[in-house]
Amino acid sequence: MAFPEPKPRAPELPQKRLKTLDCGQGAVRAVRFNVDGNYCLTCGSDKTLKLWNPLRGMLLRTYSGHGYEVLDAAGSFDNSSLCSGGGDKAVVLWDVASGQVVRKFRGHAGKVNTVQFNEEATVILSGSIDSSIRCWDCRSRRPEPVQTLDEARDGISSVKVSDHEVLAGSVDGRVRRYDLRMGQLFSDYVGSPITCTCFSRDGQCTLVSSLDSTLRLLDKDTGELLGEYTGHKNWEYKLDCCLSERDTHVVSCSEDGKVFFWDLVEGALALALPVGPGVVQSLAYHPTEPCLLTAMGGSVQCWREEAYEAEGGTG
Numbered sequence: 190m191a192f193p194e195p196k197p198r199a200p201e202l203p204q205k206r207l208k209t210l211d212c213g214q215g216a217v218r219a220v221r222f223n224v225d226g227n228y229c230l231t232c233g234s235d236k237t238l239k240l241w242n243p244l245r246g247m248l249l250r251t252y253s254g255h256g257y258e259v260l261d262a263a264g265s266f267d268n269s270s271l272c273s274g275g276g277d278k279a280v281v282l283w284d285v286a287s288g289q290v291v292r293k294f295r296g297h298a299g300k301v302n303t304v305q306f307n308e309e310a311t312v313i314l315s316g317s318i319d320s321s322i323r324c325w326d327c328r329s330r331r332p333e334p335v336q337t338l339d340e341a342r343d344g345i346s347s348v349k350v351s352d353h354e355v356l357a358g359s360v361d362g363r364v365r366r367y368d369l370r371m372g373q374l375f376s377d378y379v380g381s382p383i384t385c386t387c388f389s390r391d392g393q394c395t396l397v398s399s400l401d402s403t404l405r406l407l408d409k410d411t412g413e414l415l416g417e418y419t420g421h422k423n424w425e426y427k428l429d430c431c432l433s434e435r436d437t438h439v440v441s442c443s444e445d446g447k448v449f450f451w452d453l454v455e456g457a458l459a460l461a462l463p464v465g466p467g468v469v470q471s472l473a474y475h476p477t478e479p480c481l482l483t484a485m486g487g488s489v490q491c492w493r494e495e496a497y498e499a500e501g502g503t504g
Contacts, residue, residue, distance in 0.1 A: 200433065200435055200437040200438065200479070201479045201494035201495070201496065202433075202438065202450055202459065202460050202462075202479060202494065203479045203480055203481040203492035203493050203494055204460060204462055204492060204494070204495065205492060205493055205494065205495050205497060205498075206490055206491070206492055207244065207491045207492065207493050207497070208243065208244065208245075208246045208490070208491040209246075209488050209489070209490050209491075210231070210241060210243065210246055210248075210488060210489040210490075210491070211487065211488050212231050212233065212239060212487055212488060212489060213487070214231065214233025214234070214235045214237045214239060214487070215233050215234035215235035215258070215487060216233070216234040216258075216470070216486060216487055217231050217232065217233060217234075217470065217471065217484040217485075217486070217487060217488065217489055218232045218233065218234060218258060218259060218260050218261075218470065218471065218484075219231070219232040219259075219260060219261050219262065219429075219470075219471040219484065220232075220471045220472065220473050220482045220483070220484040220489050221261075221262055221263060221264070221473050222473045222474070222475060222476065222482065223264040223268055224264055224265075224266050224268065224476070225268075225476065226475040226476045226477060226478065226480065227242070228240055228241060228242055228243070228249070228264075228268075229241050229243045229473060229482055229489070230262045230263075230264065230271065231484070231489055232258075232259035232260060232261060232262050232273065232275075233258065233259055234258040234259075235258070236253065236255045236256065236257060236258060236259060236275070237251050237252065237253050237255075237259065238251070238252040238253075238255070238259050238262050238271065238273050238283070239251050239252070240252070240271075240285070241489075243482060243489070243491045244480075244491060246491075250285075250288050251288070252271065252273070252283050252288055254281055254283070254290040254293070255273065255275045255276075255277050255279065255281060256275075256277035256279065257275055257276035257277040257300075258275055258276045259273050259274075259275040259276075260274055260275050260276060260300060260301060260302055260303075261273065261274050261275075261301070261302060261303045261304050262274075262304065263304055263305050263306055264285075264306075265306050265310035266306070266308060266309070266310055267310065268285060269284070269285055269286070269310075270282060270283065270284065270285060270291070270306075270310055270327070271283040271285055272304045272305075272306060272313045273304060274300075274301030274302070274303065274304040274315050274317075275300065275301055276300045276301075277300075278295065278297045278298065278299060278300060278301060278317070279293050279294065279295055279297075279301070280293070280294040280295075280297070280301055280304060280313055280315045280323075280325060281293050281294075282294070282313060282325075282327055291327075292325075292327065294313070294315075294323075294325045294332070294334070295332070296323055296332075296333060296334055297315065297317040297319050297321070297323065298317070298319035299317050299318035299319040299344070300317065300318050301315050301316070301317045302316055302317060302318060302344065302345060302346055302347070302427065303315065303316040303345065303346065303347050303348045304316075304348075305348050305349060305350045306350070307350055308350070308351075308352050310327065311326065311327055311328060312324050312325065312326060312327065312335070313325045313327060314348050314350060314355060315348070316345030316346070316347065316348040316357060317344065317345055318344035318345070318360075319344070320339065320341045320342065320343055320344055320345065320359070320361075321337050321338065321339045321341070321345065322337070322338040322339075322341075322345055322348055322355065322357055323336070323337050323338075324336040324337070324338075338355070338357070338367060340365060340374060340376075341357065341359040341361055341363070341365065342359070342361040342363075343359055343360035343361035343382075344359065344360040345357055345358070345359050345360075346358050346359065346360060346382070346383055346384050346385065346427050347383065347384070347385045347386045347387075349386060349387050349388055351388055351392060353368065353369050353370040354366055354367060354368055354369065354388075355367040355369065356386050356387070356388060356395060357386065358383035358384070358385060358386035358397060359382075359383055360382040360383065361382075362378060362379050362380045362381055362382060362383065362399070363376050363377065363378050363379065363383070364376070364377050364379060364383055364386050364395065364397050364407070366395070366409070375412070377397075377407060377412040379397055379399050379405060380399075380401075381399035381400050381401035381403070382399060382400045383397055383398070383399045384398050384399060384400060384423060384426070384427045384428050384430075385397075385398045385427070385428065385429050385430045386398075387430065387431055387432065388409070389406075389409075389432050389436050390432060390434070390435070390436045391436055392409070393408070393409055393410075394406050394407060394408060394409055394415060395407045395409050396430055396431070396432060396439060398423060398428065398429075398430040398441060399423075400423060400424055400425070402419060402421060402422055402423045402424060403417055403418070403419050404417070404418040404419075404421075404430055404439055404441055404451075405417055405418075406418075406439065406453070416439075416453065416454075416456050417456065418439050418441070418449075418451040418456060420449055420451075420458050420461070421441050421442075421443035421444075421445070421447070421449040421461075422443050422444040422445045423441070423442070423443065423444060424444065425444070426444060426468055426470070428441065428442035428443070428444070428468075428469070428470070428471075429441070429442050429471050429472045429473075430442070431472065431473075431474045432453070432474070433450070433474060433479070434474060434475055434476060434477055434478060434479060436453060437452070437453055438450045438451060438452060438453055438459060439451045439453050440472065440474060440481070441472075442468075442469040442470065442471065442472050442483070443468075443469055444468045444469075446463060446464055446465050446466050446467060446468070446469060446485070447461045447462055447463050447464060447469065448461075448462040448464060448469055448472060448481065448483055449461050449462075450462070462492070464483050464485055464490060465485045465486070465490075467485050467486050468485065469483050469484070469485055470484045470485060471483070471484040472484070478493075479493065479494040480492065480493050
């Protein structure tokens with residue numbers, strides 16, 4: 190006799206604050222998990238980038254080399270390299286272990302809002318308020334980008350990369366998807382300036398946040414609007430959004446000091462998590478577990494599900 194499959198556990202939301210990291214780098218402009226979720230990066234207004242073990246609250250290394258505030262950062266798939274972009278218009282490639290600058294790429298005409306590695310970490314893609322996305326070859330000594338994507342009519346706020354696609358959000362109100370295999374560009378008009386875009390974990394959908402305090406879930410291939418999520422406040426700042434680790438919930442920062450979680454399918458608000466009295470500037474969601482990092486002011490908060498301690502403590 191075959192036993193029935195156990196029912197999958199209901200998704201748990203990270204709503205218990207485990208740790209607060211006082212980052213000591215001015216205002217934290219962005220917080221990002223590394224590829225496996227064991228470490229995180231914080232981008233500071235004091236020109237530094239810091240690497241942490243967030244669950245232990247341990248600072249591992251500080252990276253200094255930007256000339257102005259650091260606005261975004263990303264880690265490579267093998268954890269050997271970091272890339273970052275900032276207000277000095279530069280894109281920096283770092284060696285994780287030594288803390289040294291490997292390359293500094295210059296060419297953007299304005300601050301760099303967003304950086305990503307491609308899957309093999311051979312190319313860095315950077316998006317700037319100069320309306321362009323530039324692709325930099327990490328292995329070549331050439332100072333100029335290998336490709337420039339300049340279809341946007343206003344600043345680039347967000348760039349995400351899959352194995353053969355680039356997803357870009359712009360202040361011009363359009364989300365653009367470049368299919369690098371097919372050599373095609375797909376564009377969807379949202380209308381309001383876009384602050385963040387991302388792929389769903391299953392790669393079927395794109396999530397777009399914009400300055401009309403609305404998140405929209407779009408079918409990646411057709412552009413069809415699958416869902417809208419409201420209740421948070423996003424009128425003036427570039428705030429992060431994402432999907433939870435199992436694509437069950439839509440998650441967004443808010444200018445009223447909370448993080449909002451909506452049920453992806455129902456569209457209903459599941460949780461408004463109070464973080465503090467300021468703007469929740471940035472967030473990062475763990476790739477496989479219900480673990481959330483939030484950034485407010487000069488600190489980062491680490492959140493887990495309610496049952497977390499019972500499963501073996503916080504160490």
